[in-house]
Amino acid sequence: MAAQDGTNGSNASADGPADATNESANGTTGGGGATNESANESTWGPRIDGEAGATTPENNTAAETANALGEFLAQWLPVGLADAVSKFVLAVVIMVLAWYASKVINRLLGRRIARRFRRPSVSRTVLRLIRLVVMFFGFTTVLTVYEVQLGDIVLSVTVFTAVVGVILAPIVGSYISGIFVLADQPYEVGDMVEIVDQDVHGFVEDVTLRYTKIFTLDNTFVTIPNGSIRDRDVVNYSAEDPRTRLRLDVTVSYEDDVEAARRLLENAARDVDVVIDGGPDIRIGSARYPAAPTCYVNDFADHGVLLTLRFWVKEPYKLLTARSKILERVWDRQDDVDMTFPYPHSHLVFDETSGHLDVAVGEGGPGGRVADGDRRGTSDANPNGRGDARSDDPST
Structure with a gap:
């Protein structure tokens, strides 16, 4: 019994130092926890509790990065200035990265x-919309740097849109019209078009949701x-096929050889390089x-036979050149077939019913002219009524 009691006493004494050691270790651990709490309290910048609706660390990485950068800059700058500079620098970096990422995505x-x-x-x-989405994502990330809630921004934009709705209405209408233009496909990039009421001829350079840019034949840009x-009439000369058909009306005299005139017009068109001559x-x-x-013989007009020449031009921007060269060749070769171009003219005829006017030169009223007799019909001075003018001066 004595031996057993001694053994138990030894065990108790052995357990005693172990318990003391564990308590000491726990105390040390507790001290470490206090140290961690102190470190957390000294972290850069104020922290908003979760009850106040602050974002979680997973969703506020940009803000934490800004705080860390602010701590670093606070070694040389005042606290407020360091915080502002850190957020601004981080916002610029985010937008630059978003811009570069949008370019890379568009390229891929x-x-x-x-x-x-x-x-x-x-x-x-579509590529512009993708780029806009990437830039918008970068913008929302910048908002988290400044700890701004996206819901507040949406509410502000809604109120702002309601206030300035009258101002934004034309812009929104232009974007909606752009959607219809892209859906209806009246023209495409590279097509040659004509805006009829504005007398604009040119190639479509770009089509966006807001406007259409036309590169005119005068080497200028027109943005509509x-x-x-x-709401305008748009003529597309190169939709589906760049070949364009033109017509040229020529009137020849009734005394001319119509068949020879037809052959002359056709041959004149074939000799022009930009005109399709067969196939x-x-x-x-x-x-x-x-x-x-x-x-073709089109009509028997008032002054002659109307001939209509129809021909195809290879490129729509050479219409005026083709027309001019054909007219030049017709003018140079008209004598080969004795072709004449009738034109309206007036022929004045005086007969016995035209009346007469007697004029006295050198005597009489103002200007030395005296009217003798009636202007219409016959008079005593000229009973025949020949319609001529007679002078009372024997020297004339």
Whole structure:
């Protein structure tokens, strides 16, 4: 019994130092916890409790980065200035990265989108929207740097839009018109078009949701809002096929050889380089038209026979050149077939019913002229009524 008691006493004494050691370790751990709490309290910048609706650390990484940068700058700058500079620098870096990322994404997806839509105007619009989404994501990240809630921004934008709705209405209408322009496909990038009421001829350079840019034949740019261009007549010369058909009306005299005049017009058109001089028929819809220049008798006009020459031009921007060269060749060769161009003229005829006027020169009233007799019909001075003017001066 004594031995056992001694053994138990030894165990108790052995356990005693161990318990003391554990308590000491726990105390040390507790001290470490106090140290951690003190470190947390000294972290840069104020912290908003979760009850106040602050974002979680996972959703506020940008703000934490700004705080860390502010701590670093606070070694040389005042606290307030360091905080402002850190947030501004981080916002600039985020927007630059978003801009660069949008360019990289457009470069990677550009060819795929172009093959998918097959229309330059639509593919460009899609790429612009992708770039806008990336930049908007960067903007929302900048808002988290300044600890601004996106819901507050949306509410402010809603109120602002309601206030200035009258001002924004034309802009919104232009964007909606741009959507209809892209959907209706009246023209495409690279097409030659004509704005009839503005006398604008040129190539479509770009089509956006807000405007259409035209590079004119005068080497100038014309930008027309889509809301305005939808209300105008637009002629597309190169939709589907750049070949354009023109007509030229020429009137020849009734005394001329009409068949020879027709051949002269057709040959004059064939000799122009920009004119299609033959080949298979050109199809427009369900109709087919001769590719070679063709001249028809159109009408028997007041002054002669009206001939109509129809011909195809290879490129739509060479219409005026083709027309001018054909007219030059017709003018140079008209003597070969004795072709004449009738023109309206007036022929005045005086007969016995035209009346007469007697004029006295050198005597009488003001100016030395005296009217003798009646202006109409016959008079005593001229009973025959020949309609001539007679002078009372024997010397004349």
